[in-house]
Amino acid sequence: MKWKIAPRKSDNLVEQLLINRGIKTEKEKEQFFHPKISDFASDLQIPGIKRANKRILQAIERGELIIVYGDYDADGICAAAVLYKGLTSIGAKVLPYIPHREKEGYGISNIGLQSVKNSGAAVVVTVDNGIAAADQAIFAKSLGLDLIITDHHMPAERKNKLLWPDAYAIIHSTKMCGAAVAWCLIRDLIKKELSNELLQFVAIATICDLLPLLGLGRAFVSEGLKVLNKDLLRSRSEDSIALARRTLPSPSGERKTTNLGLQILIEESGIKGPIGSYEIGYIIGPRLNAMGRLEHAIDSLRLLCTKDPVKAKRLAKLLADTNVTRQKMTMEALEQAKLLIDKQKKIHVIFSKDWSAGIIGLVAGRICEEYSRPVIAISVGEEISKGSARSIDGINIIELIRKHSDILIDAGGHPGAAGFSLLSKHIEVFKKRLEEIILVLPEEKKVLEIDAEVIGKQLNKTLIHELQRFEPFGLGNRRPVLVTKNVQISDIRTVGDGKHLKFKVSPSVILSGAQRSEGSNAIDAIAFGMGDWVNLLKSGQVLNLVYNLELDTYNGNDKVQLKVKDIGVNPSA
Ligand SMILES: [Mn+2]
Secondary structure (H helix, E strand, O other), rough: OOOOOOOOOOHHHHHHHHHHHHOOOOOHEEEEEHHHHHHHHHHHOOOOHHHHHHHHHHHHOOEEEEEOOOOOOOHHHHHHHHHHHHHHHHOOEEEEEOOOOOOOOOOOOHHHHHHHHOOEEEEEEEOOOOOOOHHHHHHHHHOOEEEEEEEEOOOOOEOOEEEEEOEEEEEOOOOOOOOHHHHHHHOOOOOOHHEEEEEEEHHHHHHHHOOOOOHHHHHHHHHHHHHHHHHHHHHOOOOHHHHHHHOOOOOOOOOOOOOHHHHHHHHHHHOOOOHHHHHHHHHHHHHHHHHHOOOOHHHHEEEEOOHHHHHHHHHHHHHHHHHHHHHHHHHHHHHHHHHHHHOOOOOOOEOOOOOOOOOOOHHHHHHHHHOOOOOEEEEEEOOEEEEEEEEOOOOOOHHHHHHOOOHHOOOEOOOOEEEEEHHHHHHHHHHHHHHHHHHOOOOOOOEEOEEEEEOOOOHHHHHHHHHHHHHOOOOEEEOOEEEEEEEEEEEEEEEOOOEEEEEEEEEEOOOOOOOOHHHHHHHEEEOOOOOHHHHHHOOOOEEEEEEEEEEOOHOOEEEEEEEEEEEOOOOOO
């Protein structure tokens, strides 16, 4: 892999990392290290909120039923939880509606609208969807439903113009996730305490929906994580009776915290320490998403909304079990997928009847990562098939897919990830066309972007603490990637059945000044998935390492550790 070190602009590492993240002015630095939602007040005042809120209050007055129409992913579920909880707190009659991924697909559908109309609804508020549903908006109108759309996706295009649905009100912003848009709608109608509490759902959604964790996104996550962690600490100091009791209204009639389900989900998943972007992205998010992938996402929403500890336990277990099944299915599909791959091809278009539509995105993602090629995985159906695509830098996959709209039913997404559906009989020709078109596209080599070079003796806890100020990490603000040149390694071995590589790094050994340091101040290094390297390296060898610097707290440890991303064996640079 090619390495690219960001141009050195400052001798101070913190300053350099800020520059790499586009943070320059004092005001931007302040907003980065002390993110506050109130710094972005104008972004929160999305046009349409006033009109929508008026209609919501009218519905409450008239006792009309409001439907919160969500989505089956973590953002859609969190957005529905925000609005459901917010609306119930002000006395609205409200029911959630989450479409079934395979039966209904993404977004509001005519079937869904008909069904909520039949249940007696007068107002439908979409969350995390609806902005591309111009036809469905017309249908809603014909049913006499007042449709309020809240969304952060892009509207559909027709004849090179954005096609805005004809709805009662539209609250649309691309600056935040769907749950955040929902929060903006409701925050002025509800008590401050509750609006603050709901920020934990906004934080989860922002991370799971892969919004950049800079600016407003960072502020939402940072404030939301505070709420999430505060509630957790409180609950952990209580016994189970108190936990059960807190679900009952307190004597003053004031609502207690409503995140019982989250707490139990977190307990169930075995997270011990505080919740950060890692725990949300890799432990909580996948569990919330699993239901929508394999069963029905309404159970994830039920967990976030329930006040019954017994029910919460049952649902948390269901989410965890479904996630295990999802993992197994993904692994199986991955093994099958790898057998279908011809490494000579520049794009991998793979398909099977055995893959559920809920996991093809994960399969495409993993293969794309492993082979560094664009990947399209298709779940083959009787008549209609669903595809999911993941791409690499330099190849705009949605553009590539849309070139074949003549044989597609629909397609949507971004340059890096997209989804589509097509008639099963068209798969072969679709595959052939993509394999041909990709041959004429210019190639970009994969580059490992490095934040800065650090010398060996800087690798200590002080540096780790400085880097921790950059948390929460995520899109736009990834964990700093550092390079240290000419380090001597020793104690090379593999762990995890030969999958991962472990070794020790002597920080003070510089190639020229052969000052050998022994075991005691050697730093542990782990390279996940690089077990094969064990045969290429030998003790005493001098290398260049690209890595994340981390504190290893595993098994009560508290040690500096390098999480190695790449190894350079020819340290001439
Ligand atoms: Mn979303």
